[in-house]
Amino acid sequence: MSPSLNRKAVMKLRVRSELVYRFDPPTDAIFQIHAAHWPGQRILEETLVLTPAVPFREDDAADFGARPLRARLSGEVTVLYEALVDNGQLAGLPPGAIQQDWTDLPADVLTYLWPSRYCPSDQFGRFVEREFGTLSGGARVLAIVAWIAENVDYRFGVSDSETTAARTFIDRAGVCRDFTHLGITLCRAAGIPARAVSAYADQLTPPDFHAVFEVWLSDGWWLIDPTGLAPIPGLVRIASGRDAADIAFLSTQGTCEMIRQAITVEAV
Incomplete structure (x- = not known):
C-alpha cells in the first residue's frame, strides 16, 4: 500500500510515555506505545525500560507499522518509552482529494x-x-x-x-x-x-x-x-x-490498576 503523499518540510518530535500500573493477579499484557514504522515517519532514537526488568516480546513491523510489546506482568510495573521521531510535516486534507470507485x-x-x-x-x-x-x-x-x-x-x-x-x-x-x-x-x-x-x-x-x-x-x-x-x-x-479495539495502548487478559500515567510531546 502506498503512503499518503501529504508531506512538506521536516518536523521532529520528542515523545515520552511513562505508564505505572499494578497487575494483581499476574496477567498477560499488550502495550501499543512505540512510534510506528511507517513510510515518512523515521525513528531517530528511542529507549524502552521496564521496571522491574521482566522478559518481554516486541513485535517489530506488525500490521500498519505498529510494534506491540507483550509481557506477563505482576505487581507494580513501570513502562517508560522515549523516542525522537522525524515525521516530516503532514498536511491537512485538501477539499479536492478524490474519492475512488x-x-x-x-x-x-x-x-x-x-x-x-x-x-x-x-x-x-x-x-x-x-x-x-x-x-x-x-x-x-x-x-x-x-x-x-x-x-x-x-x-x-x-x-x-x-x-x-x-x-x-x-x-x-x-x-x-x-x-x-x-x-x-x-x-x-x-x-x-x-x-x-x-x-x-x-x-x-x-x-x-x-x-x-x-x-x-x-x-x-x-x-x-x-x-x-x-x-x-x-x-x-x-x-x-x-x-x-485495534489501537488500545494497553490490553490485558486480566485486571489491572493505573497508578499514574504521563505523556509528553515536544517539538524539536
Missing part, C-alpha cells in the same frame, strides 16, 4: 469500508446521503468533520469503553475516541474507507494518547483530527485499525 481501491483498504464493533456505519447511510450527498471526496470528509464540530461537545464522563458511534450520535458528546468513531462511521457510510489511528500529539491539552482517524482518498491515507485539538503536523503515529 470501490473497484479501484487496493484490496487491503476494502476492510475499512465495512461496519466494525464501535462504528456501525450501516445504520447511517440515509443520514449521510441527506446531509452530505451533494459532496464527494475531500469536500465531503471536511463537511462531516465540520458537522461533528458543530453538533458534538467535547466532554469527559459522558462515554465509556463500550460507547459506540451510534451512542455518541445520540448523546452529542464525548472524547477523542468518540469523535473519531463518529467520523469513521459517517465516512464509511459515505463509501469512503476510514480507520482509527492512535498517536502522540503535540499541543494536546491535557497531554495524553490521542485518537484520530484517516481516510483513503487520492490513492493515499490522510490524517484527520475531528476534535481539532491537535495540529496534524504534530502527530506521531502509533497504531491504526478498524476502531479503538
Whole structure:
C-alpha cells in the first residue's frame, strides 16, 4: 500500500510515555506505545525500560507499522518509552482529494469500508446521503468533520469503553475516541474507507494518547483530527485499525490498576 503523499518540510518530535500500573493477579499484557514504522515517519532514537526488568516480546513491523510489546506482568510495573521521531510535516486534507470507485481501491483498504464493533456505519447511510450527498471526496470528509464540530461537545464522563458511534450520535458528546468513531462511521457510510489511528500529539491539552482517524482518498491515507485539538503536523503515529479495539495502548487478559500515567510531546 502506498503512503499518503501529504508531506512538506521536516518536523521532529520528542515523545515520552511513562505508564505505572499494578497487575494483581499476574496477567498477560499488550502495550501499543512505540512510534510506528511507517513510510515518512523515521525513528531517530528511542529507549524502552521496564521496571522491574521482566522478559518481554516486541513485535517489530506488525500490521500498519505498529510494534506491540507483550509481557506477563505482576505487581507494580513501570513502562517508560522515549523516542525522537522525524515525521516530516503532514498536511491537512485538501477539499479536492478524490474519492475512488470501490473497484479501484487496493484490496487491503476494502476492510475499512465495512461496519466494525464501535462504528456501525450501516445504520447511517440515509443520514449521510441527506446531509452530505451533494459532496464527494475531500469536500465531503471536511463537511462531516465540520458537522461533528458543530453538533458534538467535547466532554469527559459522558462515554465509556463500550460507547459506540451510534451512542455518541445520540448523546452529542464525548472524547477523542468518540469523535473519531463518529467520523469513521459517517465516512464509511459515505463509501469512503476510514480507520482509527492512535498517536502522540503535540499541543494536546491535557497531554495524553490521542485518537484520530484517516481516510483513503487520492490513492493515499490522510490524517484527520475531528476534535481539532491537535495540529496534524504534530502527530506521531502509533497504531491504526478498524476502531479503538485495534489501537488500545494497553490490553490485558486480566485486571489491572493505573497508578499514574504521563505523556509528553515536544517539538524539536
